[in-house]
Amino acid sequence: MATERTHSGPYKRAVRIYSRYERFWHWSQALLIAILAFSGFGLHGTHSLMSFETAVGVHTIAAIVLIVLWIFTTFWHFTTGQWRQYLPQRAGLFDVIRFYAYGILMGSPHPYHKTLRRKQNALQSLAYLTFMVIIGPALWSTGIVYLAYPLWSDLVTGQWFFVLVVFVHTAAAFLMVTFVVIHVYMTTTGKTLTHYIKTMITGYETVELSEIEEKYLEETQPDMIR
Template sequence: MERVKIFKGFERFWHWTQAALVIVMLITGFNIHGSYHLFTFEQAVDLHIALAWTLIGLWAFAIFWHFTTGEWRQYLPTQDKLFAVAKFYAVGIFRGEVHPYRKTQWAKHNPLQRLAYLFFKVIISPVIWVSGLLYLYYKFWPEWGLADVPLGVVALTHTAAAFAMLFFFIVHVYLALLGKKTVFTLSHVKSMITGYDEVYEEGE
């Protein structure tokens, strides 16, 4: 194994900025929803919309980065070892078994991670983004020929995507803090801060 830089500067910036923004979007979003009253409704809406634009801007840069660096290939789904990895997290890890996946620089995500991140990028984020923008520009719907669409459908879609994002976030943090034999570890968090991680050499 060798210690190499697997998370580039922009990737780490994008990851942590997105994490912070998503947390505040969840807090303000569920405040708007009426789940609690940390902020007034108006404050929550103002913050939610200001940060939504920041998030959309960040996503635009991230999409550009993924395509110009070729890093998008890291998210191509594969069935190879998919079930072995799922079985490992469901059972094997509690029995002290060894992780079946061998991380390399050009395949840094295990097959389950690839699927989860692809789902996040291709389904959850675009749904929340499009439904949020539709929600925001509700008054233009008649001009756009959307007068017959009930607002409730868009609101429900946006809230459902927010629940999906919350679920992703909880599972992501659980797995990120999981070390060998279910022992808590900060090593994965550290590698997303420093960029360095231990990986197998290609073909090893």
């Protein structure tokens, strides 16, 4: 649907900012991380809702599926250029931190406005970058070493290496759970409690478009704009 433009400044339109693949990997990653946390803390002994053998089997299969998903998704990020969304930026970082520290409690407006080129605010980019370059790699690297235990157990004298691997894996698992809790809380701070969740389901969000971006999308990808 074309909209009459009454001024030449940024214009707000509902744009599909999350493609089908992006939504697919987001929700399947969320499901796999939930399964891994549940089975991992089951075999760690935090709960006894699953037998040890079942927990090991479920954890191993889910871990392999998640690693395959991460490989495809890394490839997708580089082929689509979407990796640029995660580049850290200082501009606006402290405004966003101030907003979440106290502005949000006083009803201040969110200082960040999504654009097509930058879907995330500076704090979000920093959090996702930490997830992708620290927490994720710490889990899959130690997890793979843990899986390969029978291959290296005879080569290392004593238990120190095994203890180190388990320690780093468990510490990263706690960081992952912390990340998920904060992330889920953040998803409830939109216009309504479920606004951001709906965006990740439908893909559509209201963003500011320049006149050129609006015309370009209307002509080349009309299904991306509502």
